[in-house]
Amino acid sequence: MPAKEIPLPPDVLEFVRNNPRTFLLSRRKDGSPTGHPMLCLIGDGHIQFSTYRKSAKVLNFQRDSTTACLVTAKHDAPAFKAALVRGHARIREGAELPTRETPETSSWVSQGVSGRSKERLASGKRIIVEIVPSEAAPLADVRKRR
Amino acid sequence: MPRESIALTRDELLAFAQGERWCIVGANDEDGGLWADAVACCVSDGTFYFRVPRETRTFANILKDDRVCCILERAPTYYEIKGATIHGRASIVINGMLVGSLIPLLERGGDPVAPGSRGSIYSLSLTDVVSFDFSKIKAKV
Numbered sequence: 001m002p003a004k005e006i007p008l009p010p011d012v013l014e015f016v017r018n019n020p021r022t023f024l025l026s027r028r029k030d031g032s033p034t035g036h037p038m039l040c041l042i043g044d045g046h047i048q049f050s051t052y053r054k055s056a057k058v059l060n061f062q063r064d065s066t067t068a069c070l071v072t073a074k075h076d077a078p079a080f081k082a083a084l085v086r087g088h089a090r091i092r093e094g095a096e097l098p099t100r101e102t103p104e105t106s107s108w109v110s111q112g113v114s115g116r117s118k119e120r121l122a123s124g125k126r127i128i129v130e131i132v133p134s135e136a137a138p139l140a141d142v143r144k145r146r
Numbered sequence: 147m148p149r150e151s152i153a154l155t156r157d158e159l160l161a162f163a164q165g166e167r168w169c170i171v172g173a174n175d176e177d178g179g180l181w182a183d184a185v186a187c188c189v190s191d192g193t194f195y196f197r198v199p200r201e202t203r204t205f206a207n208i209l210k211d212d213r214v215c216c217i218l219e220r221a222p223t224y225y226e227i228k229g230a231t232i233h234g235r236a237s238i239v240i241n242g243m244l245v246g247s248l249i250p251l252l253e254r255g256g257d258p259v260a261p262g263s264r265g266s267i268y269s270l271s272l273t274d275v276v277s278f279d280f281s282k283i284k285a286k287v
Contacts, residue, residue, distance in 0.1 A: 001179030023170040023217050025180045028233075033172040033180055034276070037219035037229040056276075070170050070182035075220050080168065080258035086179050112287030113224060140259055143183060145206045 001066075001086060002134040007045060012083045012136045016040065016047060016071050019081075024049065024129075025068045026060035026089070034060070040071065043098025047071070047085060047131040050097055050117050053124065061089040061129065069131055070139065082139040088132045095128040097121055150284060154230060154277040162228050163218055163272070164189045167255025169196055170217040173207040181207055184258045185265075187216065188251035194232055194272055195239065197252050199265035208268070212236045216270060225286055230277035236268035 008016070016022075022040040025033055036057045041048045047069060051057060061067070065088040072082040097118050120126040135142075154162060168184055175181040183204040187196040196216055198205045208214060212235045219229040239245055248267055257263035 001175065001177045021219075021221070023172075023182060023219070025172040025182055025215075027174075027180065031174070032213040032233060033174060033215045034233060035170060035172045035182075035215045035217035035231045037217060037221075037227075037231075066178075066180055068172070068180040068182045070184065072170070072184065076222075080184060082184055082259070084182060086181070116287055139184065143203065143259055144201050145203045 004134060005087070005132050006134060006136065008047070008085070008133055008136050011138065012085065013042070013045070015081070015083045015138070016042060019071055019073050021072050021074055022047070022049075023070045023072065024057060026057050027064045027066060028060060029063065040069070041098045043095075043128070043130070047133075048098055049129045050121060050126050051129055053127050058091065058127065058129065061091060065089045067131060083136065084139045084142060085131055085133050085136040087134040090130045090132050092128040092130050094124075095121070097128075150282070152278045152280065152282040154228065154279050156272075158279065159230055159272060159275060159277055160189060160192065162220070162230065163194060166218045166220070168258045171196060171198070171204055172215045172217065173204055174211045174213065175203070175207050176210055186252040186255055186257055187218075188248060188254070190248060190251060192272065194270045195248050195252070195267055196270070197257070197265050197267045199257060199260060199263040202265075205266065208236050214270070225280050225283065227280040228278070230275055232270050232272060233274040233276075234270045236270060239267040239269055
């Protein structure tokens, strides 16, 4: 996998803005893949997630930062669309919840849930996981073997 | 104080998975990274199945390392979110009778990325599963 960080291509960034439903992959201790359904945010042009410091995904990333994210349309969307982002996960200590650039997320997550998330970020119970991409493209463009 | 469990029971997991037609499959890629794809899936007789088109990178990855995870998620509203990640070694289904019985189930949604695509069917036992059901959260805000 390429090691060099790239900016998210405009078409992928636009897709992520409109589709926060994300499947985040990490590796378990034995090297096998595991996955975490998440809602992503966009902060500083990166895909970000708010999650518990003690969660399995954070522990996995502290051991092996390799990741892949499949960002998809909603489960009940008439047609399936997805973007694949591969790279590494970076743990951001003390980061604030990014301004929600995903309108779908802000209309769907209640203010109560969002407020609790902010409080727990401030207390350190939650942290931000940021994706450092080295590859990103619509899934349909890269799905076939090389 | 023990953390509240919001995991699906075995029966809830089966009912949830039976209703899903697509899943996200995660695999180790030959380049050393992780790879994700979306594929057709079904449940039959308590076993989870998914179908991978042969021309895909996921198919090539599974040939080299059969350890996979399959992720299901449904989120009508925040407190109705349900999800499950099934882990294990993908085992190719070669029994013709079984394949024949699974095809109609897999064709409910067909391949999500390339409709009309066929491929190899793999099984995963529902033994190593991490799941959650947000409706079980007691302190809703």
